[in-house]
Amino acid sequence: MSSLPVTGAxxxxxxxxxxxxxxxxxxxxxxxxxxxxxxxxxxxxxxFFGYPLVMTTYLSFFHYDLLNPPRWVGLANxxxxxxxxxxxxxxxxNTLVFIAMSVPLQVLFAFGIAVLITRAKAGVGVFRTVxxxxxxxxxxxxxxxxxxxxxxxxxxxxxxxGWLGIEGPLWFNDPxxxxxxxVMLGLWGIGNTMIIFLAAVLDVPRHLYESAELDGAxxxxxxxxxxxxxISPVLLFAVVLGVIQGLQYFTQAFVxxxxxxxQASQGGAVSTLELGYPEGSTLFYPVLLYYHGFRFFxxxxxxxxxxxxxxxxxxxTSLIIRGSRRRVxxxxxx
Amino acid sequence: MRRTAAIVVxxxxxxxxxxxxxxxxxxxxxxxxxxxxxxxxxxSARELSEFKKVTAxxxxxxxxxxxxVVGGINDDKIIAxxxxxxxxxxxxxxxxxxxxxxxxxxGWIDLAPYLKKDGISTSIFPAATMYYTQFKGTRxxxxxxxxxxxxxxxxxxxxxxxxxxxxxxxxxLTAYAxxxxxxxxxxxxxxxxxxxxxxxxxxxxxGYQPLVGAKYFDPSGKSAISRDPGWKTLLNWQxxxxxxxxxxxxxxxxxGAGDEFSASHAFxxxxxxxxxxGEWRVAFLAAEHPELKYGTAPMPVGLRSQxxxxxxxxxxxxxxxxxxxxxEAWKLVKYLTTSNHALASFSNxxxxxxxxxxxxxxxxxxxxxxxxxxxxxxxNPKSSTIPITAIGADHLQTFQDFIAKxxxxxxxxxxxxxxxxxxxxxxxxxxAGGGGNSVP
Numbered sequence: 001m002s003s004l005p006v007t008g009a010x011x012x013x014x015x016x017x018x019x020x021x022x023x024x025x026x027x028x029x030x031x032x033x034x035x036x037x038x039x040x041x042x043x044x045x046x047x048f049f050g051y052p053l054v055m056t057t058y059l060s061f062f063h064y065d066l067l068n069p070p071r072w073v074g075l076a077n078x079x080x081x082x083x084x085x086x087x088x089x090x091x092x093x094n095t096l097v098f099i100a101m102s103v104p105l106q107v108l109f110a111f112g113i114a115v116l117i118t119r120a121k122a123g124v125g126v127f128r129t130v131x132x133x134x135x136x137x138x139x140x141x142x143x144x145x146x147x148x149x150x151x152x153x154x155x156x157x158x159x160x161x162g163w164l165g166i167e168g169p170l171w172f173n174d175p176x177x178x179x180x181x182x183v184m185l186g187l188w189g190i191g192n193t194m195i196i197f198l199a200a201v202l203d204v205p206r207h208l209y210e211s212a213e214l215d216g217a218x219x220x221x222x223x224x225x226x227x228x229x230x231i232s233p234v235l236l237f238a239v240v241l242g243v244i245q246g247l248q249y250f251t252q253a254f255v256x257x258x259x260x261x262x263q264a265s266q267g268g269a270v271s272t273l274e275l276g277y278p279e280g281s282t283l284f285y286p287v288l289l290y291y292h293g294f295r296f297f298x299x300x301x302x303x304x305x306x307x308x309x310x311x312x313x314x315x316x317t318s319l320i321i322r323g324s325r326r327r328v329x330x331x332x333x334x
Numbered sequence: 335m336r337r338t339a340a341i342v343v344x345x346x347x348x349x350x351x352x353x354x355x356x357x358x359x360x361x362x363x364x365x366x367x368x369x370x371x372x373x374x375x376x377x378s379a380r381e382l383s384e385f386k387k388v389t390a391x392x393x394x395x396x397x398x399x400x401x402x403v404v405g406g407i408n409d410d411k412i413i414a415x416x417x418x419x420x421x422x423x424x425x426x427x428x429x430x431x432x433x434x435x436x437x438x439x440x441g442w443i444d445l446a447p448y449l450k451k452d453g454i455s456t457s458i459f460p461a462a463t464m465y466y467t468q469f470k471g472t473r474x475x476x477x478x479x480x481x482x483x484x485x486x487x488x489x490x491x492x493x494x495x496x497x498x499x500x501x502x503x504x505x506x507l508t509a510y511a512x513x514x515x516x517x518x519x520x521x522x523x524x525x526x527x528x529x530x531x532x533x534x535x536x537x538x539x540x541g542y543q544p545l546v547g548a549k550y551f552d553p554s555g556k557s558a559i560s561r562d563p564g565w566k567t568l569l570n571w572q573x574x575x576x577x578x579x580x581x582x583x584x585x586x587x588x589x590g591a592g593d594e595f596s597a598s599h600a601f602x603x604x605x606x607x608x609x610x611x612g613e614w615r616v617a618f619l620a621a622e623h624p625e626l627k628y629g630t631a632p633m634p635v636g637l638r639s640q641x642x643x644x645x646x647x648x649x650x651x652x653x654x655x656x657x658x659x660x661x662e663a664w665k666l667v668k669y670l671t672t673s674n675h676a677l678a679s680f681s682n683x684x685x686x687x688x689x690x691x692x693x694x695x696x697x698x699x700x701x702x703x704x705x706x707x708x709x710x711x712x713x714n715p716k717s718s719t720i721p722i723t724a725i726g727a728d729h730l731q732t733f734q735d736f737i738a739k740x741x742x743x744x745x746x747x748x749x750x751x752x753x754x755x756x757x758x759x760x761x762x763x764x765x766a767g768g769g770g771n772s773v774p
Contacts, residue, residue, distance in 0.1 A: 063767055066413055067439030076765065084761045086754070087735075153590025173585050175742075261533055262588060274533065274738035275731060278585075294410065296728040297435050298766060 053310075060304035065297040077304035088305075090280055091288040094179070098284065099246035102183045107238050110190045114197035115223070128198065135191025143255040146185045147172055172260035175281035182252055182282065193238050200234040201227060232328040239324075240317055247313050250286040257282045285309060368400045369659050371666055372422035374407040374415075376649070377684070380621075382406070384683030388676050392669050399662050416441040421654035423663040426478055430466040430650050431720060431727040437469035442652035446473050448664045454672060458690045460712060462646040462719045469722055476671040479686035480648035481612045482708040482717070483541045485634065489627040491525070491607040500608075500631040502641055504545075504571040507608070507634040511575060514607035523579065523587040526600070528608040530572045531584055532737050535594050536611045539733055540720045542568050544643040546636040550721050550729065557759035559733060560752035567636045569740060569748060581742055597622040613708035617685035630707040643716035644708075648689060674698070687712045724766040729759045 035042070060077055062070035081088060117127050134142065149155050150171035158168030169177045208226045217225065228235070253276070261277040275291060276283025289309070293302030377385050382405035389401040404422070409429050415421040416439075425442070436442040449456065456464055456473070463477035487500050495514050501507040511527030518524045532539055543550070548564030551557060559565050576584060591605065592598030595618070600606035602623045610633055619626055635641045651671060653663045670676055677688035678698035687708050688694050694709045711717055723729055736745070736755045745751045 065435055065439065067416055067435055067441045071767070073767075080761070080765045084765070086758045086761075151589050152586050170582065170585055170589070173589055174582075260589075262535070262591070262594065274735040277533070277738070279738050279742055279744065280735060291731075296726050296731075297413075297432075298725070298728075301765065 056303045056306050058303075059300050060307050062300045062303075063298075064300040064303075066299050067297075070300065073300065077301045080301065081304050081308065087275070087280075087283065087288055091276075091283050091285045094276070094281065094283055095247060095249065095285045098179055098182065098249060099243055101179060102186050102246060103239060103242035105183060106186060106190055106193060106242055107235065109187050110193035110238065111197050111235070113190070113194050114201050115227070117198055118201050128195075131194055132191035134189045137189065139189075139251045140255050142189055143185060143252045144259060146181065146188075147256055147259045150181055172256050173278055175279040178256070178260075178278060178281045182256060185252055185256075193241075196234060196238065197231070200231040204230045229329050232324075233330055236321070236324050236328050240320055243316050243320065244313055247309060247316070248286055249284050250290065253282045253284050253287055254290070257287075368398055369662050370400045370402055371424060371659060371662055372402045372404065373424040373426075373666070374404050374412065374422045375426045376405070376407055376428045378406045381684045384680060387683065388670065388680045389666075391676070391679070392666060396665075399666070401666065413441075416654055416656065419656045421656040423653070423657040423659050424651065424666055425654050425657075426649055426651040428649055430475075430647055431722060431730075433466060433475055433650055434469040434722045434724060434726065436652065437472040437474035440655055442474035443655050443660070444472050444474055445476060445652065445664075445667075448668075449473070452668060454668070458672065458692065460646070460689075460691060460717075461715070462717055463648060463689055466647065466719050466722060467650050475650035475652040476667060477689035478649045478651040478671055479677065479681060479684070480646055480689045480712060481614065482687050482711045483536065483610055483612055483633065483645040484707050484711050485608065485631045486601060486611050486615060487608045487629050487631070488601070488604060488606075489629055491604065495607075500629065501634045502632075503634050503638065504567075504636045508571070508575050508578075510608065512578060515579070521583070523583055525604070526579070526584070526587055526606050528575070529584060529588065529591075529606060530575045531581075531588065531741055532572070532734060534588050534591075535599075535609065537609075538730075539737060540647075540730060541610055541633075541645040543720070544645055544716060544718045545633055545640055547640045547716070555763070557729065557756040557763075559759070560749060560756045564637065565752065566748060569737070571636060572741060573743075576741055577743075601628075602626060613687055613705060614685055616702060616705045616708075620685075628704070630704040632707070632711060640716055642711070643714045643718070644711035646712060646717050646719050648686070723763065725762050728762055732758050732762065 059070060061072065061074060063073045063076075064070040113131050117124060117131070120127055137145075149157050152158055152168060152170045152173060155171075157171075161168040171177050171181045204227055208230070209222055212222050212226050257277040274280060276287060285305070286309070289302050289305045292298045292305065373389065375382070375385055382403070385405075386403050389403055393399065393401045407425070407427075409427055409432055412425055412427060413435075415425075416436075427436075437444075459467075459477055460480075463480055464473075467473060467475040467477055485500060491514055492498070495510075497510060497513065501510045507528055514525065514527035515523065516525040529535075529537065531537060543564075546564035546568045548562045548568065549558050552561070579587075591600035592603060599618070599622075601609050601611070601615075602619060604626070616630070619628065632642045633644060635643075651667055653660055653667060657663055670680075672690060674688075674690070674693045674696045675698060677690060677693040678696040680686075681688045681693070682698070682700045685702075685705055688696065688699070691713060693699075694713060720727070720730060733755055736751055739745050740748070740751065
């Protein structure tokens with residue numbers, strides 16, 4: 001102690017400095033350890049999310065045809081996006097209508113099946129497997145199957161409807177029925193959401209139901225005042241996920257449109273199809289984005305569309321979470 | 335010191351052996367020191383094996399070259415290869431409307447110096463093929479067989495309906511279609527005379543353009559669809575025939591018409607009496623329904639002076655900038671695109687139209703009256719193709735999107751709708767920073 005140089009501070013200040021240094025060193029070591037553990041995720045995030053995001057934003061200010069060097073165009077892509085592209089608003093409308101149709105139905109359907117399975121007296125495992133299985137089918141295969149099943153002329157669904165004296169609709173070939181057909185396809189593959197709901201419903205504490213029963217609550221009231229509030233975080237999760245997936249809806253719409261239309265090109269050279277067959281009814285925002293980026297070689301504009309999609313998805317998620325604060329209950333009953 | 339020298343010598347020997355090994359591994363079997371040329375093509379299955387027969391002949395004649403063909407290639411793969419710099423020596427594409435991007439980017443090299451060096455005049459190719467193999471004066475591709483669109487009709491159904499010769503005008507086509515159409519008891523369609531819905535099989539707007547002599551763009555590069563009366567003639571005729579069938583009935587019939595590239599094709603089964611299709615259908619019919627009695631002719635027209643013309647498109651072939659053996663690649667491209675023997679052999683194999691003027695008259699071509707129709711359409715000076723623009727085929731897509739609503743009966747004001755189409759196309763061209771090119 002006495003060998004330490006004294007520079008006007010009291011004798012007690014010297015060990016305090018050492019302690020602070022040691023604490024700082026320990027703090028840095030801790031941070032580096034945390035960073036080391038986080039590094040696999042950080043690297044993945046930077047390479048697969050950060051870099052593409054930055055490049056997408058950067059390219060949105062350029063005209064870029066994938067082969068020639070990008071050419072600076074300033075805000076021209078955004079001006080075209082908001083002011084001149086006649087296909088944007090039909091695509092936005094299609095996407096919003098689809099989300100409005102599919103998200104409530106998917107949440108309701110998945111929740112309904114989960115509740116029914118919890119009430120089954122026997123064969124729970126079988127029902128759970130049967131309802132989950134469609135989620136394992138690849139989206140392209142599932143879409144092809146549905147287009148075949150709903151083929152207006154040769155499909156089994158319309159054939160059976162015909163036996164009952166009902167003339168079936170044109171399904172994927174009719175602009176009024178193409179979106180409902182895609183919603184049906186989505187409902188069929190609802191297994192993932194159903195399993196999450198099932199876990200949540202099974203996780204509701206039994207004593208809450210017993211208390212409610214003692215208070216004279218019937219089945220509906222138990223569902224309304226016990227089950228729903230308890231699983232509300234899961235409901236919120238399902239809604240947010242449904243909206244984001246709806247905003248990114250591509251594969252099924254693209255495959256269904258091309259297959260239902262019958263063929264895709266003229267002499268391998270010129271598309272004879274309108275976008276979003278039939279009559280533009282399945283032209284969702286991501287489908288239009290894909291065409292601009294990879295069919296019309298307008299990657300700069302497609303990047304501007306992608307930036308807008310990201311902003312809208314972020315805003316929609318924020319709004320839903322903000323709007324649900326009073327309706328969602330987090331773990332107060334445990 | 336002696337040890338160091340020994341190590342150096344040993345390393346040098348090892349390096350030499352490795353280099354020799356690398357050389358021999360890239361050489362073709364049976365051909366010492368041959369250069370392997372990789373060729374990417376879009377053909378697959380039967381058509382790919384026919385292409386391989388042609389390259390095998392070249393292979394046999396060329397001691398220094400071995401050709402490796404990769405089939406099933408589309409433009410997504412081509413562009414990815416061009417971007418990565420890991421491209422084949424020779425590349426071909428079915429999508430001639432993408433020639434703009436290949437030429438302007440330099441992704442496919444300019445072939446003009448090679449043509450000049452070998453004294454090949456572009457006049458050996460018909461004008462339309464010359465148009466879709468260049469962009470703004472840069473010729474980065476050559477045609478490798480061509481597709482020509484013509485008229486197919488079922489002779490047995492014609493005979494049954496008392497018809498003897500194919501129709502020549504849209505009005506006659508409508509009258510024939512009505513005679514040939516057979517409805518079921520419930521009013522649904524069993525046999526369709528002619529299906530005019532755009533988007534069905536090969537029925538696309540591009541195929542009809544020469545039949546009405548219409549223009550897509552004016553000389554200044556502005557979209558001229560609303561200002562050309564030919565388009566209105568076409569669309570009004572089309573709606574008239576659709577209304578005869580009923581749009582929904584026609585769509586329902588289409589969903590059971592059978593896959594286009596299979597033996598269940600409606601024309602091949604006698605469920606469609608007349609259609610517009612490419613020359614390749616001749617080969618499909620021979621392979622899948624040799625019993626079918628059919629004839630071919632030029633498509634009926636909306637403008638009498640256009641009779642005998644047709645829509646032309648085809649495969650394009652070029653040399654990627656990143657290709658490693660340009661001179662050898664050029665020799666192969668020259669052989670495939672200018673040799674009468676190569677073109678005739680390949681044409682016999684897949685029944686596409688040979689793409690030089692002289693090869694269409696080659697004695698090696700297997701005679702076939704139905705196929706010969708397409709050779710005549712190909713060299714007709716009024717035959718044409720679609721314009722190559724800075725937006726690829728997006729201008730056509732925009733027009734097709736409008737037509738989809740028109741043919742479904744959702745558009746009341748045709749002229750107003752076409753004006754809107756023009757505005758959209760002009761806006762797209764402006765956004766892409768280019769203007770439309772008029773077709774020669």
